[in-house]
Amino acid sequence: MKHIPLYCLAAASMALSFFFEHTPARSTSSSSALITAEASLFSFTDDEEDKKSSTLTSDSAAYDYYDQALGVHLARTENKDLLRTVLDWIGTPYRYGSNSKKGTDCSGFVTRVYKEVYGITLERSSHSMFNSVKRVEKDNMETGDLVFFRRGPGQPIYHVGIYLKDGKFAHSACNGGVMVSSLQQQYYHRNFYAAGRVETN
Template structure:
């Protein structure tokens, strides 16, 4: 019985030593025998590292990390958070032709809602009408927020639109899955990609 108590005390002592380290007295530590060592076990979210901007930086880092994981993007942590947040909020919304709500949306409905929420811009309701209003940009010049348009072959009308994000990825509402992130390198979208356009804010 005595041995059991001693073993328990030894185990408790070992566990406590994991969380606390002995700090010998010095002019700066007089009167304090132990200092917590939790900082070595957990990330520092306190913001107390001599950098006044650290709390905001930490929040931004967490946000970018979340967007990166949710959208499948490799972010530089300087992208438009408002666009990333809004697109993230719409991910998983089901496809519904002629609608533009979180209960269901088609491709142009999704694009118009995002542009209204992020940029305060009211776009035309159809992908073809949008294409007539944008400034054409080359595929190698696309920037985050540009629109990408698709058609099923030469001479065919535009039938689909999405919002370019980066690294060949774009957000759109697809008939076979609703709002999602896809790649322009996927065979279907690579084959049907027609053009990119930039909405002029002036």
């Protein structure tokens, strides 16, 4: 009777030994297949044409998105960082004297976008910005140029926005926050004063 526990342990040991000796090992073919599959997920082709094609497809999709979201017809050569940043600010409420996503005025919006996209620190007021840009004709405006407004001859500049395309510009309006408006709207058409270009190089 004293040896029964020893017999039980020996039997258990033999059973475990049998189990581990006969457990099927992972087949070499399935292991290599798994490695191949994982490699295909994370490998990239060295073929420059494939890379170029992939980039063009990605760019096209991005521009299509900005076309729709901003309501403009882009030429596919515009600065995508600028378009994305402007879009990120759309809907931010108007708040005089501020320049954050919680609220911003027109010049605050413009200064933040230029800092984020180009790393350029602009003057804080629309009037000061106007004095530091290169003037451009209305017909020669490009995406990223600044548009300035005043309420009549001899009046100070009171509003600034960022030109996008198709006569549309992004700005922070006191009656709606950051939005896209048209220079053809009666109010903006009447008060448009000039356009300016910031040297980004």
